[in-house]
Amino acid sequence: MQRNAVRLGYFLAISLLLSALFYFFAANWPALDRWGKIGVSVSVLVLFYALSYAGGLVLNRHSFLSNWLLVAGGLSFGISVALLGQIYNSHADSYMLFVVWLIPNLLFAVATRYQPFYVISYVLAHLAVCFFLDPSVIHVTRDEEWWYMVYWLIALGNLALFWLTGTERLKSRPVHYLSFLVFQVSLFLSAFADVYGALPECLYLLIGGGLFLVFLKWMPNRAMLVLTATLLALFLLGKFFWLMFEYNSDLFFLAALLAAAGIVWGAVAGMRWLRRQSTREDSKWVRFILEAFTVLVTLVAGTMGATSLTGLFYLLLPGSLATYVLYFLALLGFLIPVIIRSKLDTTVFYTLLTMGYLIATGSSLFLGGYYWVIFLLALAYVWVASGSTPVRLLTQFVFLLVLYIKMGDWSITGEWALLVLFVFQLGMYMAPRLPVALQNSSLVYALLSLLVLAETVDGGSAVQVGANLGYFAFTTYLVYRTMHRKERIGFGIALGFWFAFLLMKYYDFFWSLLHKSISLLLLSLVFFAVSSWLDRSAAAQREVQPLPIFADKRKRLAIFSVVLLQLVAIGYQIWSSETILAEGRSVKLRLEPIDPRSLLQGDYVRLGYAISTLEGEQFPDADGKIRVVLRPESDGVYVYGGYYEQNGVWNRPHQPVPDEIILNGRTIGTDRVEYGIESYFVPEGTGREVERSAKYALVRVGKKGDAIVEELSN
Numbered sequence: 001m002q003r004n005a006v007r008l009g010y011f012l013a014i015s016l017l018l019s020a021l022f023y024f025f026a027a028n029w030p031a032l033d034r035w036g037k038i039g040v041s042v043s044v045l046v047l048f049y050a051l052s053y054a055g056g057l058v059l060n061r062h063s064f065l066s067n068w069l070l071v072a073g074g075l076s077f078g079i080s081v082a083l084l085g086q087i088y089n090s091h092a093d094s095y096m097l098f099v100v101w102l103i104p105n106l107l108f109a110v111a112t113r114y115q116p117f118y119v120i121s122y123v124l125a126h127l128a129v130c131f132f133l134d135p136s137v138i139h140v141t142r143d144e145e146w147w148y149m150v151y152w153l154i155a156l157g158n159l160a161l162f163w164l165t166g167t168e169r170l171k172s173r174p175v176h177y178l179s180f181l182v183f184q185v186s187l188f189l190s191a192f193a194d195v196y197g198a199l200p201e202c203l204y205l206l207i208g209g210g211l212f213l214v215f216l217k218w219m220p221n222r223a224m225l226v227l228t229a230t231l232l233a234l235f236l237l238g239k240f241f242w243l244m245f246e247y248n249s250d251l252f253f254l255a256a257l258l259a260a261a262g263i264v265w266g267a268v269a270g271m272r273w274l275r276r277q278s279t280r281e282d283s284k285w286v287r288f289i290l291e292a293f294t295v296l297v298t299l300v301a302g303t304m305g306a307t308s309l310t311g312l313f314y315l316l317l318p319g320s321l322a323t324y325v326l327y328f329l330a331l332l333g334f335l336i337p338v339i340i341r342s343k344l345d346t347t348v349f350y351t352l353l354t355m356g357y358l359i360a361t362g363s364s365l366f367l368g369g370y371y372w373v374i375f376l377l378a379l380a381y382v383w384v385a386s387g388s389t390p391v392r393l394l395t396q397f398v399f400l401l402v403l404y405i406k407m408g409d410w411s412i413t414g415e416w417a418l419l420v421l422f423v424f425q426l427g428m429y430m431a432p433r434l435p436v437a438l439q440n441s442s443l444v445y446a447l448l449s450l451l452v453l454a455e456t457v458d459g460g461s462a463v464q465v466g467a468n469l470g471y472f473a474f475t476t477y478l479v480y481r482t483m484h485r486k487e488r489i490g491f492g493i494a495l496g497f498w499f500a501f502l503l504m505k506y507y508d509f510f511w512s513l514l515h516k517s518i519s520l521l522l523l524s525l526v527f528f529a530v531s532s533w534l535d536r537s538a539a540a541q542r543e544v545q546p547l548p549i550f551a552d553k554r555k556r557l558a559i560f561s562v563v564l565l566q567l568v569a570i571g572y573q574i575w576s577s578e579t580i581l582a583e584g585r586s587v588k589l590r591l592e593p594i595d596p597r598s599l600l601q602g603d604y605v606r607l608g609y610a611i612s613t614l615e616g617e618q619f620p621d622a623d624g625k626i627r628v629v630l631r632p633e634s635d636g637v638y639v640y641g642g643y644y645e646q647n648g649v650w651n652r653p654h655q656p657v658p659d660e661i662i663l664n665g666r667t668i669g670t671d672r673v674e675y676g677i678e679s680y681f682v683p684e685g686t687g688r689e690v691e692r693s694a695k696y697a698l699v700r701v702g703k704k705g706d707a708i709v710e711e712l713s714n
Helices: 002-026 034-057 060-087 095-112 115-133 144-166 173-190 199-218 222-246 250-277 280-316 319-339 346-366 371-385 389-409 414-430 436-456 461-484 488-507 513-537 553-583 687-693
Strands: 585-594 602-609 625-632 638-646 661-668 672-674 679-681 696-701 707-713
Touching (some): 002 513, 060 115, 060 553, 095 115, 115 144, 173 199, 199 222, 250 346, 346 371, 346 389, 371 389, 389 414, 389 436, 414 436, 436 461, 436 488, 488 513, 679 707
Antiparallel strands (some): 585 602, 625 638, 625 661, 661 672
């Protein structure tokens, strides 16, 4: 067990160190010039690989540490690439950043067969696709047909990965489940594309129904079956709400209410028939179908029924009277089924319970007085009276939601409300004899309350620092506690919230990125020191460990080749950018800045140029490369000179003049151009001032038409 604590400590220390590096470079500290930043980033990259190599060959007890440092090197390469984009003001969060980052990690995955590299490559590939489809710096308008095709391409690509990992041609269980999730979500989104009439909806229902049968009968898998059923239910609900907004009338609500009852009746009849036809050998298959159908029917019929009943009453009765009637009707609607639980079919019970909870939640929040207290007491009775874990999970969620909202109405500040929820749910998590599922849900709600509290607390710097340190210390304690108690799901929850804190700190403007970087670095050193001390004290506990990746000569050669490729890529980017800065012509462009924060590279000003729109022009290729001629006006500002070249053809006969320059770009639509100089990175906290004062950009243009933003001026 102590060896596990050592491994966990080293893992957390490396994670903190990577976070510190990421925050440091994102801060864009002005005291460090570009060569200093490049030197630090490349040194860290090489250091990770050197330590990984040394750990693999010298310290045999630390094969895990050698492998993790190798992964850290692959991640730090992405930080170095992002830093170069920041230094030379290339696109913020450009898809090419993730493509360049992806290539060596994918090569590492192929060479080492190490699972973290597979997962990292999968995530980076999808980030590259996302930023290619929806760039963060420029606004691109796509039509519905284009998006429908993209959803299907993503779905088919992930389906291929799912098949490869399922047949173990590619051995990666994490990618197996990730690809299935993305495949399902892509199909789900494609069903809402407004193209080709009813084809997207029918195709999704056909494929979703087919997958339902596949994971039900031929490839029984509870998680995939429930996910498929849930997305099918959400699709049906989405279409129901669309129809409701289109045909809002008492007849529609009545028909929908009858349809919900029909769905429940059909499901009950079908499941009774299935039970009669099944044999003992089919018990697992029957259990799967009952669970999946319960999820599907409860979501669809319960939501349809609650919405239809609410809409019908508000159309037939005055508003206030309808709310009171619905409130008491909802209380009876879920209390009576709990009382006569043994006489009801499971599907009917959960549908009535869901309807009652939905209606009672909405009406109790709108009613004044203490009706919400009565509702909470009724929920407490359901909790006590029902021994069913699913019922208690649903009841717990509704109870906490209503309690949090109504505490706000009681003039209890959000911080105190979150603190109450945290203490309440932590007590439930620590309570003995509580089912594991309820312990885990209580842990989620407790940590979620504490995370939001740490992010939103307002009481001065001391209180905010205390809240953040308290959250970090508590989640770290829970990570070790759940590991020691072998609570696998609890450990995953605690570790997930531990990393969520690190991610959310990036967008927390209370502390500067530089200060957060220093804090994380110090914490990393503490974790390294404690883990090293535990490691020495546990040295006598010898364990047989797998050989590190570097122990294999062929893998070692492959790794060295990939590392060399990374250094060459960094060197080429530096050389090409420095060449433009040294040899390019300086031009002045009029701009219109906006200030956001990059996913990886820190604060930047998003630049919109006067030359981004070529008035009066219609490009023959709306998504292709273009060369635009710029000529100076009397004040020295360069503007569109009236000429552009696309696909080797000029828009009109062009005769070069001495002062003109040609700038490379890419068309966005029929009259807009993106030049690759739409981002200018600034030190943290200075973006607003730049936005107010900057009126021009000084751009260095190379001989081949590529450009780099040097500085902004007023």
